Amino acid sequence: MAVMIKRQELSVYVEHYGICLEDRDTSWMPHPFPDGYDPGVFLKPFPGRLDIRSAGHTHTAHFTVEVWDGPVAEPEGDWDERGTxxxxxxxGQLRLHGTSGGPATDDVHLPQAPATWQVRLLCTGRAEVAAETLHRAADNVERYTAQFWPAA
Known part of the structure; x- marks a missing residue:
């Protein structure tokens, strides 16, 4: 059974529906964010980054990041979207940031680097944030859980 190594709670400012988890060292990456961003795809991997399509235009989203020592089962819940x-x-550090704004206050710290990780991304609150951001910025209505474990 997999053991959780660490858990982080982060908030990120979303604009133009886009969020990214990106290697802090972008010098090796052929396409840093937002190059190639596809607003129609929930989760799209690139070398060194994961692009995420939010359901809300302008808001603050909540991110829970879990790092595990091995593959882990999907947590129970009514998830609106999921991707791997x-x-x-x-x-060994990932920045979480929106399309044009600065990064979240903290980086995601991974215990091994360089390394390849499997990631499961789950999201809830998408319909609510889509409706709310038509009229005003929302705060932590859209909630993400990102689970990381070492790739085989």
Missing amino acids: ASLRCVS
């Missing part, structure tokens, strides 16, 4: 991807991280 592999992510190579050279620096």
